[in-house]
Amino acid sequence: MIQTLTTPDGLVGIIFLFMVVVTLIGGLVASASERLVRAVIGLVISFVGVAGLYYFLNSPFIAMMQVLIYVGAVAVAISFAIMLAAPEEKKKFSPTNPLTGPLGLISAALLTSGLITIALKTTWPIMPKVNNGSVKIIGIQLLTNHSMVFELISIVLLIAILGALVIARGGREH
Amino acid sequence: MTLTFLNIFIAVVIAIAFVAANAAYLVWCERKGAGFIQRRPGPTENGLWGLLQPPVDGIKLMTKQLMIPGGVDKIVFIIAPVLAMFPTIISFVTIPFSDQIVAHNMNIGLLMIFVFGSMSAMALLMAGWSSRNKFAMISSVRAVSQAVAYEIPMLVTTITVVMIAGSMDLMEIVHKQGGGFWHWNIWPLQNGLFNVLMPFSFLIFFICSLAETNRAPFDLGEAESELVAGYHTEYSSMGFGLFFMGEYANIVIGACLTTILFLGGWDCPFGLFPGVWWFLLKIYFLIFTFIWIRWTFPRTTIYSLLNLSWKVLIPISLFNLLLTAGLLKVF
Structure with missing residues (x-):
């Protein structure tokens, strides 16, 4: 040991x-x-x-x-x-629906058992190292091979900011 | 294997000793400086010029009882001061004092300092919330909104410097500024770029480090005239002591970072007496400026504080970022 x-x-x-x-x-x-x-x-x-x-x-x-x-x-x-x-904040809150507890437990158990069986049955291949994980290489990858993802994330963030502004403005008179 | 463990151990001990010594004696410097500015002697009773005051204060703090008021969230209340102190000590590990004097140089050292710096906001929030005290709560919300607001221009100006140096390695950033006074990042002439906004960048970074360390005129978090003592109102004994030491350790970190990013680190101006003392001279000059500002400027209000960041500092720093990127592309 x-x-x-x-x-x-x-x-x-x-x-x-x-x-x-x-x-x-x-x-x-x-x-x-x-x-x-x-x-x-x-x-x-x-x-x-x-x-x-x-x-x-x-x-x-x-x-x-x-x-x-x-x-x-x-x-x-x-x-x-x-x-x-x-x-x-309240110290405790009880579930409004009595089914929430048991059903949640069952679905969580199903999900966990499914994930465990998948994890155990898969033969995990050992992948070769893609790059050395340095800032430079990550930057180059983000702006070339994965530029689509990069741009989409920035659009999602932009929409989130706009949404926050709309909600914040909605409560005001002017 | 044992040698590396021993090295790490020694480095950590030196870092903690440096932080503790600085925190203790900066309090003395602060009180002496305040006395000088307000035309009074400051501490004089213990030792020559009151030099024994910090150890005596330390003993007093350690022997006091650690009071935990009823109704506080105990676990969070105890963790918060530790979390305020510990990230700053870790940050010292990657700060290079000279070519040789660095505990562990990392190629993402700059990022690491910002990572551990961002943890202190969480510590303030935890302290303010767990105290169950309205003053502490208001103070921690203020301190955190301030920290979030000033982190943005600080990071943007840092990115400008990182782009010029082409690295996040603190050693590398200092080496890029080597070669004398006019090569430092604070001047517009560095590395063949003529970036007239660099002095303003330096100023923005300095203002942000004042705000990030909760120093006057930006100490809205512990505005004692409104909020008793802010987020550490309920802390006694060493709990308070840790917050206090954390504040001074943060000041040292801020001064070190400003020196490394803008004032050329340990680089000596005009080839005069090269050595580690230039680094120490620069950081202690900046720390003196911190004290000087604290005792000569009145406290701002929370709105003007936030407006300064969002409406002035962020636009200027973003513009400087674009200008630097353009200049780097052209030249």
Whole structure:
């Protein structure tokens, strides 16, 4: 046991497992906590775990971007929304429909079992390394091979900004 | 294997020691500077010129009881000050003080500093929310909206510098500015470009680092005349101490970044006495400017603060970005 842990492969496995556990714990906190702001903090922990996985998979740039955008911007925006919408949040809320609990549980169980069977039955091919994950190569790829995706994302963001402006303007008199 | 672990350990210890020493003695500098500007002596009682004041203050803070008021969200309340302090310490790992003195140089070092810088907004939010105190809540909302607003012009001006240097490696950025005073990024002449907006870029970056570190005149987050003490109203003992040290550590980070991006890092002007002391001289000059501004400017209001960012700094920095891109394409 200890020998496998001290070999490079064993250590890599431990780091990978640690990141996975951090991600999962964050997810659990996010979905199970009663207070909304605590759920956001769980989400942040989960994001950091995912960033760790990216770093583990040798793409530090994506890992940094994950933290910068999701922890620094998205989580802060979500907390703002919570604070503006519900300053005195209720501690508990019961599901309005009695079917919500059991049905949700069943669908979640079905989805999980399906994913597990797919994951176990697939033979995972080991892909060759596409590039070294440096900023330069990612930039070139984004603006040449994947420029369509890049542009579409910017259009989605533009529409989101316009939508926010329309909603914000709607409440005003002038 | 053991050697690298030892190296990492030593680097981390030096980083923490540097942060703690700076945080402690910058408080002393701040009080002395405030005294000088307001024509009073500042701390004088403990040691020569009050130099023993910081360790005494530290002991006082550590021996006080850590009060956790009833009704606060305990876990978040305890995590918040740690989260305010820890990212700034990590940021020091990648800052190059000279050609040799750097704990771990990364090719995305600049990005890493911004990543850990963005975590402090989350810490303020957590502190303000978990305190269950209206002043703390208002303060944290203010501080975060300010941090978000000023992060944009800061990042845009940084992108300008990154485009000129062609790298996010802090070492590389400093090397690109090598060769004397007029090659630094603050001057319009660098690298054959004639970008007249560069001094303004420097100014924007400096203003943003003032705002990002919640310093006067932008310290709306802890406006003591309106909000008691802002997001750390409910914190006592070392919880407060960590926020306080985090603030000063952030000031040092801001000064280091400004020096590296615009003032040529450890590069010496006109070939005079090259060495690490140029870097230290530049950052301490900038920190002195931080203190100088704090005690000579009144606090702004939250609206003029946000307007300054969204209506003045962001357009200018975006224009400079376009101009730099165009100039780089032409020359």
